[in-house]
Every structure is written in structure tokens, then in C-alpha cells.
Amino acid sequence: MSILIKGVQLNQRVCDLYIEKNLISKIGDNLNLPADKVINGRNKAVIPSLMNSHTHSAMTLLRGYADDLPLMEWLTKKIWPIEARLTSDNVYWGAKLACLEMIKSGTTFFNDMYWHWEGIAKAVEEMGLRAAISSVFIDFGDKNKQKEQIEENERLYKKSKDYSDRIIFSLGPHAIYTVSEESLRWAKDFSDRNNLLIHIHLSETEQEVKDCLEKNGVRPVEYLEKIGFLGQNLIACHSVWLSDREIEILAEHKVRVVFNPSSNMKLACGKCFRYKEMKDRLLCLLGTDGASSNNNLCLLETMKFASFLVKFSYSDPEVLSCQEAFDMATKAPAIGFNILCGQIREGNLADLLLIDLNRPELTPGYNLTSDLVYSANSSCIETTICNGKILMEDRSVEKEEEILEKAKEVAYSLKKDS
Amino acid sequence: MSILIKGVQLNQRVCDLYIEKNLISKIGDNLNLPADKVINGRNKAVIPSLMNSHTHSAMTLLRGYADDLPLMEWLTKKIWPIEARLTSDNVYWGAKLACLEMIKSGTTFFNDMYWHWEGIAKAVEEMGLRAAISSVFIDFGDKNKQKEQIEENERLYKKSKDYSDRIIFSLGPHAIYTVSEESLRWAKDFSDRNNLLIHIHLSETEQEVKDCLEKNGVRPVEYLEKIGFLGQNLIACHSVWLSDREIEILAEHKVRVVFNPSSNMKLACGKCFRYKEMKDRLLCLLGTDGASSNNNLCLLETMKFASFLVKFSYSDPEVLSCQEAFDMATKAPAIGFNILCGQIREGNLADLLLIDLNRPELTPGYNLTSDLVYSANSSCIETTICNGKILMEDRSVEKEEEILEKAKEVAYSLKKDS
Numbered sequence: 001m002s003i004l005i006k007g008v009q010l011n012q013r014v015c016d017l018y019i020e021k022n023l024i025s026k027i028g029d030n031l032n033l034p035a036d037k038v039i040n041g042r043n044k045a046v047i048p049s050l051m052n053s054h055t056h057s058a059m060t061l062l063r064g065y066a067d068d069l070p071l072m073e074w075l076t077k078k079i080w081p082i083e084a085r086l087t088s089d090n091v092y093w094g095a096k097l098a099c100l101e102m103i104k105s106g107t108t109f110f111n112d113m114y115w116h117w118e119g120i121a122k123a124v125e126e127m128g129l130r131a132a133i134s135s136v137f138i139d140f141g142d143k144n145k146q147k148e149q150i151e152e153n154e155r156l157y158k159k160s161k162d163y164s165d166r167i168i169f170s171l172g173p174h175a176i177y178t179v180s181e182e183s184l185r186w187a188k189d190f191s192d193r194n195n196l197l198i199h200i201h202l203s204e205t206e207q208e209v210k211d212c213l214e215k216n217g218v219r220p221v222e223y224l225e226k227i228g229f230l231g232q233n234l235i236a237c238h239s240v241w242l243s244d245r246e247i248e249i250l251a252e253h254k255v256r257v258v259f260n261p262s263s264n265m266k267l268a269c270g271k272c273f274r275y276k277e278m279k280d281r282l283l284c285l286l287g288t289d290g291a292s293s294n295n296n297l298c299l300l301e302t303m304k305f306a307s308f309l310v311k312f313s314y315s316d317p318e319v320l321s322c323q324e325a326f327d328m329a330t331k332a333p334a335i336g337f338n339i340l341c342g343q344i345r346e347g348n349l350a351d352l353l354l355i356d357l358n359r360p361e362l363t364p365g366y367n368l369t370s371d372l373v374y375s376a377n378s379s380c381i382e383t384t385i386c387n388g389k390i391l392m393e394d395r396s397v398e399k400e401e402e403i404l405e406k407a408k409e410v411a412y413s414l415k416k417d418s
Numbered sequence: 419m420s421i422l423i424k425g426v427q428l429n430q431r432v433c434d435l436y437i438e439k440n441l442i443s444k445i446g447d448n449l450n451l452p453a454d455k456v457i458n459g460r461n462k463a464v465i466p467s468l469m470n471s472h473t474h475s476a477m478t479l480l481r482g483y484a485d486d487l488p489l490m491e492w493l494t495k496k497i498w499p500i501e502a503r504l505t506s507d508n509v510y511w512g513a514k515l516a517c518l519e520m521i522k523s524g525t526t527f528f529n530d531m532y533w534h535w536e537g538i539a540k541a542v543e544e545m546g547l548r549a550a551i552s553s554v555f556i557d558f559g560d561k562n563k564q565k566e567q568i569e570e571n572e573r574l575y576k577k578s579k580d581y582s583d584r585i586i587f588s589l590g591p592h593a594i595y596t597v598s599e600e601s602l603r604w605a606k607d608f609s610d611r612n613n614l615l616i617h618i619h620l621s622e623t624e625q626e627v628k629d630c631l632e633k634n635g636v637r638p639v640e641y642l643e644k645i646g647f648l649g650q651n652l653i654a655c656h657s658v659w660l661s662d663r664e665i666e667i668l669a670e671h672k673v674r675v676v677f678n679p680s681s682n683m684k685l686a687c688g689k690c691f692r693y694k695e696m697k698d699r700l701l702c703l704l705g706t707d708g709a710s711s712n713n714n715l716c717l718l719e720t721m722k723f724a725s726f727l728v729k730f731s732y733s734d735p736e737v738l739s740c741q742e743a744f745d746m747a748t749k750a751p752a753i754g755f756n757i758l759c760g761q762i763r764e765g766n767l768a769d770l771l772l773i774d775l776n777r778p779e780l781t782p783g784y785n786l787t788s789d790l791v792y793s794a795n796s797s798c799i800e801t802t803i804c805n806g807k808i809l810m811e812d813r814s815v816e817k818e819e820e821i822l823e824k825a826k827e828v829a830y831s832l833k834k835d836s
Contacts, residue, residue: 364829
């Protein structure tokens with residue numbers, strides 16, 4: 001399959017872009033190359049597709065099911081009881097819905113942690129996206145649970161080799177307060193031996209820090225350093241309640257940190273991600289978190305929340321510019337997840353978007369990055385391409401109606417049982 | 419003109435809705451009434467259209483022109499020099515662009531303050547929206563400027579009677595730091611005599627409070643009370659840096675306050691709107707502010723910012739629920755601006771929206787208000803009706819292309835001259 005995009009805006013110029021198989025093979029003027037598909041790029045801009053560094057995809061099934069509640073009440077009374085009943089097929093449809101929403105909002109990679117790994121992997125495989133998928137690992141110090149989860153992760157890791165290379169198997173120890181030290185050590189060791197990413201929730205709430213201090217005598221990052229858990233393969237989500245010393249430690253170990261502004265605000269986590277202190281020392285990424293604490297998976301919106309929340313919290317309108325917000329969902333995660341994308345250039349994977357520029361919210365159009373981050377919503381994304389394949393064209397995605405119907409059916413049956 | 423909407427979702431039921439002239443004349447089951455236009459409401463919900471309580475419409479021309487700058491540098495080096503050169507025709511096209519954007523994002527009323535009143539009024543009249551329009555009144559204590567502005571406002575007030583009743587003339591003394599006490603007294607008197615609304619910026623920054631304390635020995639609200647300026651006709655925008663006593667005073671005088679979360683965050687105003695202390699005592703409204711400090715005019719997005727910013731700032735996930743956010747842009751402004759809209763009921767003005775429910779971000783659809791406020795973007799709005807007239811159908815607005823082109827032309831000529 002080859003695609004030729006003619007006369008499209010790329011940064012400040014207009015050019016042609018040629019996609020062969022899954023790569024951007026040529027960018028230039030007046031490219032006259034044979035192509036299976038030619039797209040007219042007039043009044044369109046090409047940008048890298050977006051990368052969501054923290055989500056729980058199938059929580060789309062719980063969107064709007066419980067809002068405006070305190071965290072623990074929300075979790076224990078609403079979310080966990082439903083999650084306990086989820087089947088792999090339920091999760092598959094929830095993940096399909098999430099993939100559909102992401103394709104329509106320009107995301108082609110996501111870093112996921114949820115139950116029923118195979119349901120998610122199947123959905124991602126079918127929908128044509130990329131994902132790093134981890135199975136939630138929680139043992140609460142229970143030896144049987146621990147054994148079960150380790151075996152399950154070993155089984156899934158082997159199984160993951162049957163999937164295309166768009167599916168990245170990773171480990172998902174949920175958090176330090178839900179996973180035993182022994183299991184964390186196992187995860188670190190298993191990830192080192194097999195070169196796997198680890199996806200964890202870290203220092204999301206003040207309570208987590210207090211509990212850790214009480215239990216371990218040190219703060220969460222210090223605890224993880226002590227048990228040898230930190231490294232470049234660690235994706236530490238939230239990372240909100242950090243001391244200066246903890247930021248130093250994370251930087252020393254090149255840990256990747258993920259800012260989830262909307263979720264932090266909705267769940268009222270009580271503190272802003274310390275962007276100013278981290279930006280030059282750590283790779284900072286952006287995530288939406290799950291659709292139950294956001295409540296959408298739209299990264300364009302998340303970029304705006306990220307920039308605005310940081311500006312507001314530091315009382316500094318200059319911090320976290322629109323370009324930095326954009327990079328946190330493109331260039332930076334391409335590095336963090338080691339995928340050759342995140343920028344439009346020859347040789348990179350053809351993971352990209354076409355933006356319809358003929359829209360009031362993108363007019364007059366002085367600065368596309370500002371317009372995308374601060375003004376646009378995802379409906380200006382006309383075409384989504386991942387791995388050289390068109391997943392959305394003219395805002396239309398294959399089997400959209402079926403996915404919406406099945407996801408509704410599954411969601412209502414879950415709610416009915418509750 | 420009459421419109422019959424068949425089988426549309428209204429709150430928890432499905433019903434028919436009949437619009438005659440500019441009113442919702444009947445809501446019921448199986449209405450078989452003759453209509454000039456019949457709309458199939460299947461998979462659609464009807465909601466009141468949105469009301470923007472604070473904006474500067476023609477600043478759409480400056481969208482993305484200057485971002486990520488400190489407030490005073492942004493104003494003095496970027497915004498004011500361009501604004502000084504604006505003509506009435508420029509402003510007309512900027513306001514047309516704003517009206518187009520608002521129609522496409524479901525807003526049918528806005529409270530505006532800008533230069534070249536007639537340019538804005540003409541745009542609003544043509545585009546079919548409602549607006550309370552005030553001319554920026556700034557005199558910096560200069561007697562000549564004061565005389566000029568008073569005469570101009572008296573002239574415009576007379577002139578405003580030539581327009582339809584969708585155009586509400588109001589007074590726009592910019593702020594206490596740009597308008598002399600004498601002019602404020604004139605505005606209050608003129609508004610009392612003619613039953614006009616007053617649109618002002620109040621306590622947006624800490625500096626304003628400090629300067630007022632230094633100059634007048636009291637805080638801004640206390641100063642305005644002292645000069646007899648406060649009343650139910652006052653729309654006080656921002657109202658961020660308020661003391662307990664000031665909130666009390668505002669409540670005593672039934673002043674309406676407007677929360678502009680995105681603008682407050684982008685410009686890093688340093689403090690959150692004191693929603694918890696005001697919600698039961700004052701009519702709290704929502705505004706987008708101008709497109710140069712937001713950078714869009716989308717109220718669905720603003721509702722999410724409002725709720726999330728307040729939750730975050732109070733560390734309380736229960737405060738400012740999705741329903742309250744929705745009401746702040748519908749029911750509440752209908753009261754504040756005394757317009758018979760903001761709710762779908764018989765006898766009300768036919769200012770309403772049809773929402774396309776068949777979308778991933780509105781699926782599964784447990785709670786439409788939550789989905790609209792926390793998950794949707796404005797592209798789910800399929801039809802916009804104001805005063806019984808369809809302004810957008812299937813997301814298409816008359817003369818959209820022409821407006822985008824002309825607005826771009828005007829904006830680029832302004833930038834070129836700068």
C-alpha cells in the first residue's frame with residue numbers, strides 16, 4: 001500500500017508526502033510517484049498523530065456512570081463492584097469503543113493498564129492502533145494472588161508474541177499500596193530480563209505518601225529506589241506529590257513521568273504536577289487517564305488542560321507553552337516508548353493526521369500549534385493514519401455503528417446487574 | 419415559520435416538540451401539527467442552547483496571535499497596538515467569525531464588550547444570534563475622553579432601538595482602574611434611568627486589588643459600593659480576588675458574577691473563583707472571555723474547565739457538579755440577562771440545540787449532562803436554533819466559507835501592519 005498526499009501544509013511550508021508500506025518514505029515538492037491512493041492536501045495540515053501515555057481503555061464502559069464523588073467512594077462503591085464482573089468480551093468491546101474514540105481524536109498509540117489483557121490486545125490489533133498493554137497486577141500482599149498474577153503475566157508475555165509488533169506487552173504493577181514488595185521486585189527483574197516497560201501509578205494522592213512514610217519510613221520514590229525498582233523502562237503515572245529529592249532521584253534513574261491534568265483535577269488530587277522542576281530533567285509525557293475520571297480520551301483537550309493547569313498553579317502564563325504541550329503527546333512519548341514516530345520526517349513510521357484548516361476555531365490561523373492546543377477540538381482531525389494504514393478518512397471509521405451499539409449493550413447489561 | 423421535531427430525547431423521555439414563530443409552543447407525545455419543517459429526532463437529544471456571559475467577540479481576529487506571555491506584555495506590546503488600528507469593518511468580520519464559531523458550538527446568546535459597537539451589532543443581527551453588546555468605555559480620568567465616550571454611548575443607545583430585540587444595548591465601563599469615578603457614576607445613573615445592564619471587569623488580578631487599596635483605601639467591591647454602583651443590573655466579570663466581606667456586599671446588591679475559568683488559567687490570574695462561598699448567595703454565570711485569552715468560544719469546554727478547576731482548587735471532587743456547570747451556561751444566565759430561555763419548556767423562546775447521540779464520546783450514555791460537560795466537544799451539536807430560526811443544520815451554517823475567508827483577510831492585513 002502506498003499513499004501520496006499532495007500539497008499539504010507541513011510546518012511553514014506546503015509539500016507532498018509519500019507513504020510506502022508503513023513508513024513516511026519521501027517528503028518533497030511535486031512528488032510524482034505511483035500511489036495506490038492519492039489525497040488532496042489543500043487546506044489541510046499534516047501533523048504527527050498523538051500518543052496517550054496513560055489510560056485504562058475499557059473504562060469507556062463506565063463513562064458518566066459515577067461522577068462528582070470522593071475518590072474512595074467512587075472506587076469502592078461504584079467502579080470496583082462493576083469491574084469485578086467484567087468478562088474478557090466486555091473489555092474487548094470497551095477497548096473497541098476506546099480505540100474508536102482515539103482514532104476519531106487523533107491518537108494512534110496508547111499506554112494501557114487494565115483487566116483482561118487479551119480482550120484489549122484483540123481490540124487494538126483489529127482497530128489498527130499501537131498500544132503498550134499491561135495487565136493490572138494487584139496482590140495486596142496475598143501470596144496466592146501473587147503467584148496467580150506472576151503466572152498470568154508470564155503466560156501473557158509468551159502469548160503477546162503471537163500479535164503484530166503494534167502490540168507491546170508491558171508490566172502493570174498497579175501502585176506501591178496495592179502490590180507487595182516481593183511482586184515489585186519480581187516485576188523489575190522480569191522486565192530487565194525481557195526488556196519490558198513497567199507501567200505504574202505513583203504518588204497520585206497525598207494519602208499514598210503518608211501511608212508510605214508510615215509503613216516504610218520513606219517517601220514512595222525513595223522506597224522504590226531502595227528496592228531497586230527505578231529505571232528508564234519505568235512509566236510513572238501521575239507523579240504529583242513529589243519532594244525535590246524525589247524529583248532528583250527520578251531524574252537520576254531516567255524514569256518517565258506522565259501528567260494527567262484532567263484526571264488530577266476531576267478527582268481533586270490536591271496538587272499540580274511539578275512541571276517547572278521536572279521539565280529539564282525528566283521526560284514528561286501526557287495521559288488522559290481512563291474515561292471514568294476525565295471523561296474522554298482526547299489528547300488535544302488534555303494538552304490545553306496541561307498547559308492551563310500548570311500556568312494557573314505556578315501563576316505564570318509563560319510556563320508550559322503550546323509547543324511543549326504538543327511535544328508531550330508526540331515527540332516525547334516517541335522517545336519514552338521507543339517508537340519511531342512523533343515527528344513528520346522521512347524514515348519515520350507513517351503515524352500521522354490530516355487537519356482540516358477551514359474551520360472557525362482555527363481561523364485566522366497565525367499559529368497552528370497554538371490553534372490546535374488552545375482552540376481546536378478533535379473534530380478538525382479529518383484523517384488518521386497509523387502504520388501506513390488509513391484508520392479514519394473524512395471522519396469516518398469502519399464499523400463505527402456496530403462498535404457503538406455493542407459497547408452500549410455491554411455497558412447497560414453491566415449497569416443492570418449492579 | 420413552524421418546526422416540528424419528532425421523537426427527540428428530552429431529559430429522560432422521548433417526545434415531540436413544536437416551535438411556532440420564535441417560541442416553543444408545545445411539547446408532547448405524537449404531536450400532529452402542521453409544520454413548515456419536520457426534523458426527525460431519532461438518536462438526538464434536545465437541550466437549551468448555551469449562553470456566554472462574558473466575551474469580546476471580535477478578538478477572534480487575534481486568536482493565536484500572541485500566547486504564553488505575561489498579561490501586561492501581552493496587552494501593551496501585542497493586543498493594544500493592533501486594537502488601536504481596528505476599523506468598524508474589521509470588527510464586523512471578527513464578530514461574524516465569532517458568531518459563526520458560537521453557532522457551531524451551540525451558543526446563541528453572548529454578553530459582549532468591545533470596540534465599534536455597530537460593527538458587532540450588525541454581525542449579530544445578520545447571524546441571527548442574541549447578544550447584550552456594550553462598547554468599551556475607558557477614559558483613564560481624561561475629561562475629553564469621558565465626554566466623548568458618554569456622547570458615544572448616548573448615541574449608540576438611541577441607535578440600538580433600530581435593531582431587532584435580539585440586540586440588547588448595555589454599558590461597558592471596562593474596569594475600576596481604567597474608568598474614572600465620575601464616569602462610573604454616570605454609567606450607573608444612565609443605566610438606572612434606561613434600565614440597562616452594566617458589563618464590567620472586576621477583581622481579575624491581585625494588582626487591581628492592591629492598586630485600589632492604595633488609591634481608595636478600600637477593596638474594589640467596597641469602592642463600588644461606596645459610590646453606589648452595585649445592583650442587580652451589574653454583570654461583574656471575573657470576580658476572582660474577593661474577600662468574604664466583598665462576597666457579602668455583592669450578594670446584598672444581587673450582583674451577577676461571571677466565572678471565566680480558561681481565561682483565568684491561561685493568563686495565570688493566581689486564584690480560583692470562590693465558587694463554594696458564592697454559589698448559594700449569588701447568581702454565578704460562565705464566560706469564555708475573548709478568543710485571545712482562551713483561545714476559543716466553546717462553552718461546553720468552558721463548563722468542563724469550570725467544574726474541574728473548582729474541584730482541583732478546593733481539593734473537593736464533589737463541588738461544582740456537571741449539572742451546576744450546565745446550569746451556569748443555560749438557566750442562570752437566562753435569569754441574569756432576563757431572557758425567556760435556558761430551559762426547554764412550553765412558552766419559552768425557541769433557543770435550543772439538537773445533540774447527535776451516536777458518538778463514541780457520548781457512549782454508553784448513562785448521563786447526558788455528564789457526557790456533555792465532561793466528555794463531549796461541540797461537534798456533537800448537530801442543529802442550532804435561535805428565536806425559532808435554524809442557524810445551523812447538520813453542522814452547516816450559511817456563508818461559512820465567506821466568513822472564514824474575509825476574517826482571515828482582515829486578520830492578516832492587521833498583522834502585516836503591525
